[in-house]
Amino acid sequence: MAYTYFPGCCMHGFARHCQDSLYAVFDALGLELRELPEWNCCGATTYISVEENQAFALGARNLAMAEKLGSEIVAPCTACYMILKKTKDHLARYPDLREKIDQALAAIGLHYEGKIEILHPLEIILRDVGVKGLKAKVKKPLRGWNVAPYYGCLIARPYALSEGFTLEAFDQLVPALGANLVDFELKARCCGGSLTGTIEEVGHRLVYILLHQAKLARAHCLVTVCPLCQLNLEAHQGKIKRRYGDDVTIPIPYFTQLIGMALGLSEKALGLEKLLVPLRWELAEKAFAAREPAAA
C-alpha cells in the first residue's frame, strides 16, 4: 500500500536521519511512501504568530494537492501533523476563512474538498501493521532495554488521534519490540520547542525537566515521534549538564530508528550514526548484562 508522504522541512534538513529510518522501516513492513511533489512548508506554529489567514493557505495548498493523489496524507513531524489537521478543522468550521482560502486556491487552479485524512506514521503502523504484525517481524528483540516513549504536545493536542487511538495504545509498540516499557509520566509534556534557541534559560529548563525525569525512571533511551522534539532533546544535553550540574546524557532516537533496530535493519540505513548522543547495539548488551546477576 502506498501513502502520500508530507516530509516537512525538518525531514529534508537536520532530521534526514529520521527520514532515512522512516523509509527503511516502512519498506521492511511492506508499506510505501510517495513524497507529495512540490509540497510547501506548513508554516509550523510560527507563521500564525504574524499572519493569520495566510497561515491556513500554506496548509490548504498541500492538502488540495494531496487530495488529488489519495484520501490520506502522512506527516512524520508532529508540528506539520497538527498544522495540517488544524487547517482541515478550521476550513470546515469557519466559512469566511474557507471562502478566502478557496479563492486563493482557485487563483492557482486548485480545489480543496475537505475529505483528506491526516495521519502520523505511528498511526499507520498501529492501524495497518498492528502490534501483533510488528511483533512477528521483530528479528532482534530489544531485550533488557528500558524505553521511555515521549510524544510531546502536538500529536495528541489539540486534536484527538485518529481511529480512537490513545497514547497508551502507542505505548504498546515498545513491548512489541521486546523492550521494557518505562512508565514515563511526562510523555506529553512540552519540550519548549524553539524556546531553547530564543529564551534559552527557560527552554533548557523545560528540556532538563524531561531528561531528568527519564533518568529517574531508569530509561536507557527516550524515544520521540517528532524530529523537532528529537533535536531539541538531544542537542542541548551538554549545556544542560553544565547549567544544572546534572548528567542527563541519554540517547534520543526517532521512533522508526528504534523499530528498525528491532527489525534487524543496519545502523547505517537507520541513520543511527547521525544521532548526537550515540545509540548502539552495545547499549542493549550492556543493559542485558547488568540484568543478568539480578536474575540469577
Next chain:
Amino acid sequence: MAHPTFFKKVKYEKELERDLAAEIIATPGGEKILSCLQCGTCGSACPLSVYMDYTPRKLIGMVREGFKEEVVTSFAIWLCASCYECTVRCPSGIGVTEVMYALKRIAIREGIYPRHFPVPVLAKEFLKMLKGSGRTNEFWLVLRVLLKTAPMKLLTSWPLGLRLWQRGRMCLGSTRIPKAANEDLRRMLEVIEASTGGPLKSPLPVTVGAQPSGGDLKKAA
C-alpha cells in the same frame, strides 16, 4: 510606557481599549472569552506559566477589560510555546493558544516587543524565508536570527552546528521548491492579503548588538 509590574490597578473608562476584546472575539478560537470563568485551569496546566509575568487566565481577563498596553507588552505572550495544554483543558471551550497567537500578532503589527528579542525576529525571518523559497531551512534561519539579535551567541552556538555538520545533518544548500510552485504559493498569499486588508502596518525595526532581555520592554521606535 509603564513597566508591567507597576501597572495601574484601576483604570478610568476612557483609558480602557475595548477594541482589543472585539478583535480577539473575532479571531477563530477567541469567540468565547466573555464566558471565561477565570478559573485558572489554563495557567495551572501551562508548563510556562511559572515564568510568565501574567498567567494565561490573567491575560484573558485583561483582554476582556481592555488593558491593552499591559497585555501586548507582557513577556508571557512570547513565552507561549503553543503546547495547547490550556486549550484542551479550558472548561469554557476557549482557544487560549489562539488568543496567545492573536496577541503576538497585535504586538508584532504594532511594533511592540522587547528590543533585540529573538521570538518576533524569528517569526518575521521565518515568514520571509518561506515566502522566498516555499520552504524553510533551519540553518539559515538560526544564522539570520542570531545575526539580528545576538551575534555574540554565534560563539557559543557553533559547537552544536559543527556536530550537526559532522553528521551530515546540516543542509547549507537551497531547499527551495520549483519556481513555478513558489510563484503559485506567493500568488495565493497575495490573494489572501488583498482580501484581508493589506500587509503589516509597521515593519519591525531590528537593531544588532545587545543580548536579548526579557525585562527590556520598549516600544520599537
